[in-house]
Amino acid sequence: MPELPEVETTRLGLLPHLVGQQIQALILRRYDLRWPIPRQLPELLAQQRIKCLDRRAKYLLLTTSHGSALIHLGMTGVLRILAAPGEPGPHDHWDLRLENGWVLRYSDPRRFGCLLWQAPGQIHPLLARLGPEPLSEAFTGELLWQRSRGRKVAVKIFLMDQSNVVGVGNIYASESLFAAGIDPARAAGRISCIRYARLAVAVRDTLRRAIRRGGTTLHDFHQPDGQPGYFYQDLSVYDRQGQACRHCGAPIRQRQLGQRASYYCPHCQH
DNA sequence: AACGAATCCTGTGCGC
DNA sequence: TGCGCACAGGATTCGT
Structure with a gap:
């Protein structure tokens, strides 16, 4: 969590x-x-x-x-x-x-x-061996683009690798890729610099919004004062399989990537 | 080197 | 209602 x-x-x-x-x-x-x-x-x-x-x-x-x-x-x-x-x-x-x-x-x-x-x-x-903080200046789309050249691994796995950028786990990887319009299964090495720039902005924006809401409570997570996090209500794709995409209305899909559930909109993400 | 998979644990929720 | 199984937000370590 x-x-x-x-x-x-x-x-x-x-x-x-x-x-x-x-x-x-x-x-x-x-x-x-x-x-x-x-x-x-x-x-x-x-x-x-x-x-x-x-x-x-x-x-x-x-x-x-x-x-x-x-x-x-x-x-x-x-x-x-x-x-x-x-x-x-x-x-x-x-x-x-x-x-x-x-x-x-x-x-x-x-x-x-x-x-x-x-x-x-x-x-x-x-x-x-940790990568850059996503909310710092050091984190850029160009860095992701450089590091991903030649990599065949799915971009979602790449994004969750803490040596590329830290702090992004299963929920926020899915959410950020939706915000950037990128298919989570696409090979990391086959995404353009422009699209990585979009992804870096999406990661930063998604994390900032989640912090403002006190994080996401699925089951266990609570703030130090016992309050849950409220970002769950703002999730676009995570845990929403079968429900309508908030952008285009298509049903959100789920698939396994690297033994982990991934969520995406088949219409908005390519 | 890069990738996939197993692994550490317990709790929950689902199908039967 | 009870039981067994699959699965869960992380990240290291191992085998191919």
Whole structure:
């Protein structure tokens, strides 16, 4: 669920609660997320003041003077900020207790998320090979065009490859390709520079609109205050197979690409 | 090198 | 209503 807009929504919701706060304790209940949580993490974070909360790709970086905690939400991870936390449920894997009594609680049924550590001046291997941020100047259609020359892979797969551009997952890849009028199954290497320029604009616009709506809630995702994201109502193609295209009225189709469901309008996308 | 597929987990929703 | 199966928003790793 959590693609760039959901992670950014989480970050924005947490910012006023976390930055400047001192950490009282990190309580770990399970270590076996996607990768094991480093055992020394509670020691590294205790009594430290949170300097900033940044986002790189779909990772959140919670930074103190000792280094940064790297948080990824995987498929089903949710961060909530709680004034009066109840008893933790079976999927509440860790709590970050703050000086003021509030608690940042991480919940993740599938445990595809992670909590890792990055020392100052170092770049974690998971962050090393990431492509440009889609909302930055570095992300352009020309870059996508250059990188895709000779590639036979479907453009949707190409767009979801985090070494080409970060933050775009299954939902926003489908949505952006619809907005750009490009068939998701088309070979990435057979799309013109002009059309990639259109796609880059579509990606940026789609992500920005989704952030404004607080992300997309299909099942699990919630904002830190418990609210769902409202972009679901704005989806053009994702999860709309059989329904009328909002642009031309043709029925939206679904097909498998790279073992993942893709949604598109057969009339508007070529 | 590039691509396809398996993999890590649990929950849900569907068809029978 | 109960059961089994397919599938789910991510992304690394492995085999061809």
